[in-house]
Amino acid sequence: MTAGKIYGVGLGPGDPDLMSVRADRLLRNARHVAFFRKPGRSGQARKIVNGMIPENAVEFPMEYPVTTEIPLSDPLYNEMLSAFYEGCAAHLKSLTEQGEDVVVLCEGDPFFYGSFMHLYNRLRTKADVEVVPAITGMSGAWTATGDPITWGDDVLTVLVGTLPEDDLAQRMAHTDALVVMKIGRNIDKVKRALRTAGMYYRAWIVEFAQMPNQKVMKLSEAEDKVTPYFSIIIVHGQGRRP
Amino acid sequence: MTAGKIYGVGLGPGDPDLMSVRADRLLRNARHVAFFRKPGRSGQARKIVNGMIPENAVEFPMEYPVTTEIPLSDPLYNEMLSAFYEGCAAHLKSLTEQGEDVVVLCEGDPFFYGSFMHLYNRLRTKADVEVVPAITGMSGAWTATGDPITWGDDVLTVLVGTLPEDDLAQRMAHTDALVVMKIGRNIDKVKRALRTAGMYYRAWIVEFAQMPNQKVMKLSEAEDKVTPYFSIIIVHGQGRRP
Numbered sequence: 001m002t003a004g005k006i007y008g009v010g011l012g013p014g015d016p017d018l019m020s021v022r023a024d025r026l027l028r029n030a031r032h033v034a035f036f037r038k039p040g041r042s043g044q045a046r047k048i049v050n051g052m053i054p055e056n057a058v059e060f061p062m063e064y065p066v067t068t069e070i071p072l073s074d075p076l077y078n079e080m081l082s083a084f085y086e087g088c089a090a091h092l093k094s095l096t097e098q099g100e101d102v103v104v105l106c107e108g109d110p111f112f113y114g115s116f117m118h119l120y121n122r123l124r125t126k127a128d129v130e131v132v133p134a135i136t137g138m139s140g141a142w143t144a145t146g147d148p149i150t151w152g153d154d155v156l157t158v159l160v161g162t163l164p165e166d167d168l169a170q171r172m173a174h175t176d177a178l179v180v181m182k183i184g185r186n187i188d189k190v191k192r193a194l195r196t197a198g199m200y201y202r203a204w205i206v207e208f209a210q211m212p213n214q215k216v217m218k219l220s221e222a223e224d225k226v227t228p229y230f231s232i233i234i235v236h237g238q239g240r241r242p
Numbered sequence: 243m244t245a246g247k248i249y250g251v252g253l254g255p256g257d258p259d260l261m262s263v264r265a266d267r268l269l270r271n272a273r274h275v276a277f278f279r280k281p282g283r284s285g286q287a288r289k290i291v292n293g294m295i296p297e298n299a300v301e302f303p304m305e306y307p308v309t310t311e312i313p314l315s316d317p318l319y320n321e322m323l324s325a326f327y328e329g330c331a332a333h334l335k336s337l338t339e340q341g342e343d344v345v346v347l348c349e350g351d352p353f354f355y356g357s358f359m360h361l362y363n364r365l366r367t368k369a370d371v372e373v374v375p376a377i378t379g380m381s382g383a384w385t386a387t388g389d390p391i392t393w394g395d396d397v398l399t400v401l402v403g404t405l406p407e408d409d410l411a412q413r414m415a416h417t418d419a420l421v422v423m424k425i426g427r428n429i430d431k432v433k434r435a436l437r438t439a440g441m442y443y444r445a446w447i448v449e450f451a452q453m454p455n456q457k458v459m460k461l462s463e464a465e466d467k468v469t470p471y472f473s474i475i476i477v478h479g480q481g482r483r484p
Contacts, residue, residue, distance in 0.1 A: 110390075143351075148356070
């Protein structure tokens with residue numbers, strides 16, 4: 001029997017029409033579909049492929065352990081996550097040993113701050129794994145603003161909202177174009193850092209980029225109209241433009 | 243008569259299988275196809291869609307003016323490019339006024355260091371323009387290396403090789419993950435900056451990412467085996483990985 005293959009398939013920002021032709025084909029022919037989700041939630045990645053994957057596909061929801069009570073710095077946090085990824089990887093590997101191919105759903109691009117990377121690193125030497133790149137969430141977001149992100153010699157910096165405020169502010173002050181990911185509960189800190197860096201009034205926030213419920217607003221006007229969790233902040237570069 | 247529409251269609255890194263479903267559909271139904279190329283060359287974007295666009299599509303090659311003899315700092319350089327973009331934009335606009343839709347081919351993602359942006363800025367208030375985002379060349383490149391670009395809290399910096407050496411070296415020294423675009427004739431300067439920043443031996447170079455002639459090498463081992471012009475340099479982040 002030939003061993004099966006694991007496909008880490010990037011779904012892009014969320015519009016099925018913006019998935020790659022390869023992702024579309026893999027999804028529509030999938031027999032096993034694995035995806036991450038929070039306990040008790042349907043999962044954003046799974047929602048995106050609604051109506052695309054075959055009805056008889058076997059689904060494998062990978063539910064994150066509940067870690068909200070544990071500080072990031074506690075070794076227990078890493079241990080719990082590590083055990084979780086080990087378990088998921090073992091299941092995927094066992095499927096390939098039965099000759100089955102598995103599609104793992106990845107929001108955005110799998111190798112860009114994705115959870116799939118933690119499975120990939122555990123499986124790469126033990127199974128046949130193919131990664132299908134995708135349009136990043138940030139590409140979806142800057143396209144939604146209707147303005148290019150980088151011109152000419154512009155430097156682009158991508159930051160995550162989980163960084164310390166001083167670090168955020170200093171890096172913001174030294175870039176031309178900026179993307180901030182993983183905002184969520186860090187939104188107030190990110191806003192303060194943007195003010196310190198003198199970028200606040202140039203910033204845009206995009207929620208659910210490229211999805212039917214997309215919202216695009218100046219950050220300074222967004223107030224409570226945008227939920228930070230599924231949002232990306234964009235500051236456009238101002239480089240040379242003949 | 244209804245006015246036509248201009249589509250700035252991102253082609254992604256170069257593999258037709260990695261184009262978006264929307265891009266694929268627009269290309270296969272195109273009646274007018276515009277693309278940039280250097281004088282006397284067939285053009286990389288046009289090559290990528292070989293066999294995809296209809297045989298009877300009307301092609302509009304937009305040939306860059308020859309500016310190699312003019313320094314970037316000479317105002318004439320900007321004037322020549324500006325006149326060129328004005329002329330191209332005027333032609334596209336006249337097609338839409340005749341009710342025709344036009345697909346403009348864009349390598350990578352149109353809003354990420356793309357030439358299309360110069361047409362877009364001239365047309366956005368005068369015509370109906372839609373931008374179709376795509377997988378960036380850098381996504382294609384980091385996927386080709388087989389290693390994720392960013393983990394956990396990693397900062398990603400994207401630089402262009404045209405920046406001064408000191409600037410390059412300083413920014414390289416202050417990032418976790420790095421992408422260098424527009425390498426070309428700047429390769430030696432970029433290599434020196436990577437050495438100064440202590441990153442040289444962690445750097446990869448990817449030529450023709452996601453294309454049949456793709457090459458992936460450690461930069462320190464690439465020597466003359468890789469042509470810098472169609473290459474992207476990648477240094478992977480080392481962030482938290484449970």
